[in-house]
Amino acid sequence: MAIVMASDVAGTSSVGGIRQVWRRREGELLARLALLRDEVFEAAGAAAALPLEDSDGAWRSAEAVANLIHFCIARLRDVRSADTLVAEQLCGLILQLQQLAMDLYLHDTGQRSQRLADCAAGLSRLRTIPDTTALLDVACAEIVLRCGFHRAVLSRVEGRSWRPSMAHFGLDRAANSWFVDWVNQRIPLDSRAPEAQLLTERRPSLVYDTAEAPVYRPIMDAGQSRSYVAAPILHGDDVLGFIHADHYPLTRRTDESDRDVLWAFTEGFSHIYERAVLLERLHDHRDRVRDVIAAAVDRMDVLCESGMDVARQRRSDGHEPEPILYPAGYGNVADLTEREAAVFQLMVAGATNRAIADHLVITEGTVKSHVKHILRKFGAANRAQAIAWSFAGERAPYDSALSGDRPPAPAAAQRSSR
Known part of the structure; x- marks a missing residue:
């Protein structure tokens, strides 16, 4: 079992600084959206039901922008020809919303590209670790530090069940003390559970709302996870384990970008793990061959030594040598x-x-x-x-x-x- 805090791992300052820049940029975009939404409602004289963009991240904000644009267009159809001021306001807001939509798209794609680049850097570092045990020990830490998550849990798969093994928490450790009680606890694999897809299809799973998904309720309630992504760790055709990741304790839900980033990491990690297994087997075979060769050389030395001792002790009359003293x-x-x-x-x-x-x-x-x-x-x-x-x-x-x-x-x- 391993529970590691972000501050326990060196080399996190640069990644953390970049992450802070992206969050600040995202906050600016959400503030623009909130301002434009109020202006739209004021100009239209009505309100509309929109996604909760303040808690779900920029990707959900794009949906809110689209709804606002359609709302403005619908209101334009109802504006009388004499109300030119209202029409101009709505048209101007549509243009601003379109620009915001483009900025949100660029932010989302840029952030995803940065996370994938950080993920590749983390995998590159893991390639220098030849030991399978050490690889599993640092996997969760790399996911949190490099891939933009705040919590990651690694579980071992045993038949039709999975057992949480180790975790890495990027924020308050006291809030994650629940995990100690779940280490090595057997969790059954329900055929309807999202984890079953990992086992059968070897693909990641996105659970946008745990309240509506057929998840294993006890551990979700203990960890207070409202949304998560999970991906399998493979060795050939076998599923060795699962990686669960989310943004707890933030209220932000996971999305398709989180799923893709975690999938990229677990795919690369699976290849690195398989390579480490082969290296360990190769080293074991090398040591065995070395022992066999060394034993043969030792035996040859003993035989040669015995022959030289006999030659030194042999007398000129051809009689058998006396015992060596x-x-x-x-x-x-x-x-x-x-x-x-x-x-x-x-x-x-x-x-x-x-x-x-x-x-x-x-x-x-x-x-x-x-x-x-x-x-x-x-x-x-x-x-x-x-x-x-x-x-x-x-x-x-x-x-x-x-x-x-x-x-x-x-x-x-x-x-x-x-």
């Missing part, structure tokens, strides 16, 4: 195999078994086996003793020379003397 103290590095020497060099540097395994691309068990052989060859009880005796063994010839003893002749010289 390694005297204690002053081990000889030359007795180590190539792989053991590499391990021993890292031991001298103070590396742990885990660090040695990562450096040589072998398993930690293989490292332990090499360390065991090294200690046995040095006759040492532990790593520190083996390192100390190896240093002492390297200094022994020089100490003998300083004391006046003649150092042993090189092996090549001994062979030549024979």
Whole structure:
């Protein structure tokens, strides 16, 4: 479960600033609409039933503008020819309303384009996360911070039910404390519910009014959601989960633009999630192959070491070698195999078994086996003793020379003397 506030995530200032600009612009357009509406009613001497543009956003305001234009045209038909002043006022208001309609359209399309661009930026950042668990943890935060929503909830799908798993709330956290009680709670999938469309058609769903839709009433009442959009997270043909998003605690309802933006995000997120799953499987296969190869190399080292030990101990008369006995103290590095020497060099540097395994691309068990052989060859009880005796063994010839003893002749010289 994860409940994250917008202030908990870095890098939100630029997106939040752009969002504030769009909201301010939308407020200006709604104020113009309210002013023109009053002027229309004053000029016509009557009022008309209009959508609640002050709570539903600019897209519903376009419907209100259209209604006002039709209302003005209808009133023009009833204006007497002598009432030229009223006719001029109504014609002027129609022109202003048409200009407002164009401004609302440009605002809506511009805001949608900006949200889709921010959505693409968020998905681009998610592509750098190779872990599926981490992807699910930050999905809701990206939706709120990048896609223009104020609340997002991710749920896992299990058969014919769904379970809320994590959420991100962009505003007052105390107002969203209800979510804790719903985490991992099983919610049945009614065939009439909007979520059923996500499961069967793999397409998003827009619920404009939860009071009239066949939604799961208990969780909607708990979250006080009056309108929301939902979209599926896919892995191939399977629906892994749902994303629910809305504008709570604002009174604004969700619209087609919200649905399209969330759909764009979930489609991109589904591809990123599927890629992360494939990468995790590839890494798992790579580690398994690496372990197999490392075990084979370790076995070959053991066989080669046994063969060299036998060759060193074999006597000239052809009899079988005597048991190998390694005297204690002053081990000889030359007795180590190539792989053991590499391990021993890292031991001298103070590396742990885990660090040695990562450096040589072998398993930690293989490292332990090499360390065991090294200690046995040095006759040492532990790593520190083996390192100390190896240093002492390297200094022994020089100490003998300083004391006046003649150092042993090189092996090549001994062979030549024979």
